[in-house]
Amino acid sequence: MNPTDVQFGIETFGDLPLHDTGEPMSHAAALRQVVDEAALADQIGIDAVALGEHHRPDFAISSPEMVLAAIASRTERLSLGSAVTVLSSDDPVRVFQRFSTLDAVSNGRAEVILGRGSFTESFPLFGFDLADYEVLFEEKLALFAQLLTERPVTWEGTTRPALHQADVYPKTDSGSLTTWVGVGGSPESVIRTARYGLRLMLAIIGGDPGRFAPYVDLYRRAAAQLGTTAHPVGMHSHGFIAPTDEEARESYFPGYKAMRDRIGAERGWPPMTRAQYDDEIDFGSLYVGAPETVAAKMAAAIGALDVGRFDLVYTGGGAMPASSRLRAVELLGTAVIPRVREILADGATA
Numbered sequence: 210m211n212p213t214d215v216q217f218g219i220e221t222f223g224d225l226p227l228h229d230t231g232e233p234m235s236h237a238a239a240l241r242q243v244v245d246e247a248a249l250a251d252q253i254g255i256d257a258v259a260l261g262e263h264h265r266p267d268f269a270i271s272s273p274e275m276v277l278a279a280i281a282s283r284t285e286r287l288s289l290g291s292a293v294t295v296l297s298s299d300d301p302v303r304v305f306q307r308f309s310t311l312d313a314v315s316n317g318r319a320e321v322i323l324g325r326g327s328f329t330e331s332f333p334l335f336g337f338d339l340a341d342y343e344v345l346f347e348e349k350l351a352l353f354a355q356l357l358t359e360r361p362v363t364w365e366g367t368t369r370p371a372l373h374q375a376d377v378y379p380k381t382d383s384g385s386l387t388t389w390v391g392v393g394g395s396p397e398s399v400i401r402t403a404r405y406g407l408r409l410m411l412a413i414i415g416g417d418p419g420r421f422a423p424y425v426d427l428y429r430r431a432a433a434q435l436g437t438t439a440h441p442v443g444m445h446s447h448g449f450i451a452p453t454d455e456e457a458r459e460s461y462f463p464g465y466k467a468m469r470d471r472i473g474a475e476r477g478w479p480p481m482t483r484a485q486y487d488d489e490i491d492f493g494s495l496y497v498g499a500p501e502t503v504a505a506k507m508a509a510a511i512g513a514l515d516v517g518r519f520d521l522v523y524t525g526g527g528a529m530p531a532s533s534r535l536r537a538v539e540l541l542g543t544a545v546i547p548r549v550r551e552i553l554a555d556g557a558t559a
Contacts, residue, residue, distance in 0.1 A: 212553035218257030253542030259292035293324030406437035430431030441517025447494025468526020
């Protein structure tokens with residue numbers, strides 16, 4: 210991978226930051242804050258923004274495409290994507306239509322990251338049975354892959370009414386909607402992504418990122434054997450940037466722990482300790498620190514996995530001032546990304 214070809218993005222779920230008064234923002238204010246942060250990212254040269262879809266009180270974004278359309282009106286170059294669109298509890302035709310519409314109003318900047326979703330609130334909300342978790346995604350991804358051809362579709366399955374020579378609008382100007390599949394570590398999901406010739410986005414939220422190298426290799430080998438395209442692989446991980454390592458660690462910890470413990474209580478995980486947090490920063494997949502610290506760690510992960518894109522989940526579950534989030538985005542674009550490119554270029558010429 211040529212270092213100049215690596216792209217960098219920011220990602221958020223619409224966590225509820227704090228006003229200057231210390232009070233948590235409303236959902237509406239949090240959504241406006243995300244638009245402001247994306248506008249800043251566009252101004253300072255960050256390549257992409259990705260918004261997660263959630264249906265719960267601690268995250269404000271339930272309709273990424275709507276927020277991305279607002280971002281489109283204030284940006285010029287930023288790629289606009291979801292992370293992830295929960296395809297299993299949505300309709301593939303409507304997902305395609307929403308993102309092809311976003312692609313039109315943004316002059317070709319839309320992309321969608323599809324996933325089964327690690328959060329399941331959307332299933333009962335929209336009337337889907339979690340017992341159908343696997344078949345819902347398999348069938349709907351197969352239909353979505355057909356829709357991406359932008360030709361009339363004939364499809365039949367068990368999860369939605371059949372289609373016969375159905376033409377779906379609007380079409381994209383380019384004839385191609387950039388589509389990724391978010392994968393958390395399942396070999397079957399990696400092979401499925403390669404089978405449809407889609408892009409692979411690895412969700413690396415803990416542990417040594419190097420352990421995902423076999424999945425990158427599997428994706429490329431599967432694409433070669435299946436005769437599809439092996440696109441540059443992406444990865445996303447959590448992190449936060451501040452002027453010093455100490456400030457970054459201390460300011461990020463309360464919100465990150467609260468989010469981790471809140472989700473952990475739902476899934477049977479024990480509360481996270483400070484030692485575990487520090488260990489994840491030092492040896493795992495938390496990119497927290499001053500610009501030089503974060504840049505060195507990001508460059509190491511990009512080199513180890515040979516990925517073409519790195520998205521930083523820069524919000525940590527709330528309990529963080531909005532001004533600190535804006536500063537983190539600014540430091541990512543003005544200090545971290547240029548330094549990562551320098552490190553990668555030095556490594557490529559060594």
